[in-house]
Amino acid sequence: MTETARFICIRCPMGCPLRLEHEGEKIIEVSGNECKRGAKYARQEFSEPRRELSTTVAVVNGRWERLPVKTTIAVHKERVLEAAREIHRLLPVQAPVQIGQVLIRDLLGEPGLDVVATRSVRLHIEPSESTSEGVRPSSHTPKSRSTHTR
Numbered sequence: 255m256t257e258t259a260r261f262i263c264i265r266c267p268m269g270c271p272l273r274l275e276h277e278g279e280k281i282i283e284v285s286g287n288e289c290k291r292g293a294k295y296a297r298q299e300f301s302e303p304r305r306e307l308s309t310t311v312a313v314v315n316g317r318w319e320r321l322p323v324k325t326t327i328a329v330h331k332e333r334v335l336e337a338a339r340e341i342h343r344l345l346p347v348q349a350p351v352q353i354g355q356v357l358i359r360d361l362l363g364e365p366g367l368d369v370v371a372t373r374s375v376r377l378h379i380e381p382s383e384s385t386s387e388g389v390r391p392s393s394h395t396p397k398s399r400s401t402h403t404r
């Protein structure tokens with residue numbers, strides 16, 4: 255027997271209402287989408303819903319106190335909270351950090367689910383702390399954190 259699952263596409267602000275016809279696990283047809291991305295989204299949402307995960311983590315000795323990070327692939331929908339907690343358990347990160355730098359590999363044991371920096375953060379240098387022997391980094395206290403999914 256054919257059944258219908260309904261979704262709202264979140265791939266762009268159009269928010270197309272999607273209909274996915276299926277027989278059990280087998281997808282028959284997707285309709286209501288204005289572009290291919292909507293069909294792909296409906297199929298993904300039906301068979302294996304995932305969410306992109308971005309958050310910020312503390313930076314030690316950086317010019318900025320927070321570093322925006324994201325996962326390289328979307329996280330299983332039911333594991334997003336667990337993934338965010340694991341990121342905050344494993345980090346902060348030590349400055350300097352380069353944009354695109356991999357901070358965690360295979361998050362939650364999933365191959366390819368890496369966490370990368372989405373901006374660069376240079377080492378914090380206080381002019382008065384520079385000495386002929388080098389630079390003494392200042393200490394920073396991590397502030398608030400935020401986590402976003404889409």
Ligand code: SF4
Pocket residue numbers: 263264265266267268269270286287288289290291292293
């Ligand atoms: S189907 Fe295409 S046009 Fe419609 S909301 Fe999704 S991405 Fe946007």
